[in-house]
Amino acid sequence: MHHPLSHLLPLLDAPRSIAILGAGLMGRLLAVQLARLGHRVEVHGIGGPDAEGSAARVAAAMLAPLAESAITEPGVVRMGQHGLARWPELLAQLAEPVFFQQNGTLILWHRQDASDAARLQQTLERTQRTVGGLPAMQALDGDGVATLEPAVAGRFHQGLYLPGEGQLDNRQLLTSLAATMQQLHVTVHWHRARNVQDFAPGEPSQPDLLLDCRGLGARAQWRELRGVRGEVVRLHAPEVQLQRPTRLVHPRYPIYIAPKESGVFVIGATEIESDDPSPASVRSTLELLSAAYAVHPGFAEARILELATQCRPTLPDNLPALRVREPRVLEVNGLYRHGFMIAPAMLDAVLELLQTGQSPLAQRFDLRVQLPETP
Structure with missing residues (x-):
């Protein structure tokens, strides 16, 4: 099957080594799922296990797609619907319990x-x-x-x-994700800020793939943030x-x-x-x-x-986006105020993209996948 992004991203059809920049919500979710799929994962976070400095630490973690539709687009609402269905499955796999409620x-x-x-x-x-x-x-x-x-x-x-709307405990979740990363032998470098330029993905002794999930920490690369x-x-x-x-x-x-x-x-x-x-x-x-x-x-x-x-x-249109800025580097950003609501949808779209080279979910969610501009 044709792999639309094969010239930019390595297909995760065999165990790969993956470096993740950012140990907030998206970085931890991706680390856990990729490690569970058998990949060698290394995470670099500017903060510690408590996620100090991360937007995810200071949040209400409400999963409210209809309520949030007052200030966002239908694609984000559909991501929220997906998240409500997915969170119980994701939480059930974690090392420690996380408060989750769906009382509307x-x-x-x-x-x-x-x-x-x-x-x-x-x-x-x-x-x-x-x-x-x-x-x-x-x-x-x-x-x-x-x-x-x-x-x-x-x-x-x-x-x-x-x-049908819900919520979870953001801090319990971040703690449980950290414990699960440890359980899955993810290598984590806490209090260690790294940049995209510090890596040469695909080169000897370098990761096969680099995922940048640093939020505002990525502003040097993603200037519209x-x-x-x-x-x-x-x-x-x-x-x-x-x-x-x-x-x-x-x-x-x-x-x-x-x-x-x-x-x-x-x-x-x-x-x-x-x-x-x-x-x-x-x-x-x-x-x-x-x-x-x-x-x-x-x-x-x-x-x-x-x-x-x-x-x-936050990006200029207040919507999340994925970006392939250079070969073997995928950037995940712009979750704005909807982080916990849309994180499972972002996670599943990224996994689809990395495993098959395309993402029907991204299309369903109107999620932009930006590619490098060709000269």
Whole structure:
């Protein structure tokens, strides 16, 4: 069979040696799957096993394709659908358990924001018509909200329920992936920043293939990348009993609240067009926590475990992409704010590409595969 990329990427039809730059979410997922397929894998990460410095460490890890369709394209929504089906399979193979929940998403708003909520509902309805296979969204009245989420009974009189959506614990996942890499004898160089130029893939004593998954660390090679800042607070609020990720429609501060295990909540808001990684401001922290308190007054007594910022790797169209910049080098980047939702789709598309030279999944997801420009 014709291999469209055979002149650029070695086909993984036999055990190969593979170097991965970046030990964040994509780097770890690819390392585990490629090692499981029998390849010799070496990972180079700028941080340590805790993934400090990685966007994946500071995230709510919500798997919400319909909810996210308000700010993204149908291809990314289809990637999210794929991810929801794939995550339980991927997690079942890992060395340590990872919290995974599929209780749907609840969207709430205060009366004064009803017009914003109506526009959001129209957007989500349009997505459901465009993308097949999404569970039907449910409009809730006050009683419906109270039945679904008793913790907010009486405070919200309308809502939307998006069945089937989920979340996982990002930090448990990163830890379990690190343990699984060790179990599979992946060689990992922690705290060791490497560049594409440090390798000559295909040469003697060099890897057969180089995968660059460094996110913003790859900006020297992928100049269109920019950072989009996010701010997240982790709270311990054992008296707050939310059963699923909850989003608040708000004109200035639409927040999400993701309940993890043991009374821990991850609360964040929309992105800020800035690659400034400095700590969160007092103003944004007050607004974030005030919005959370408006959803549930029990957050007033919560303990602040951490207030963190992150810059997520983003391409000009806010969509992910794969790029073959030179022979034997494949770059994976641009996951933006959808990293955990779309990572399994990106993983499977990359594996298809490396094993067969083409990817029907990439076509289904409208995932760009950029090739070198020919003179």
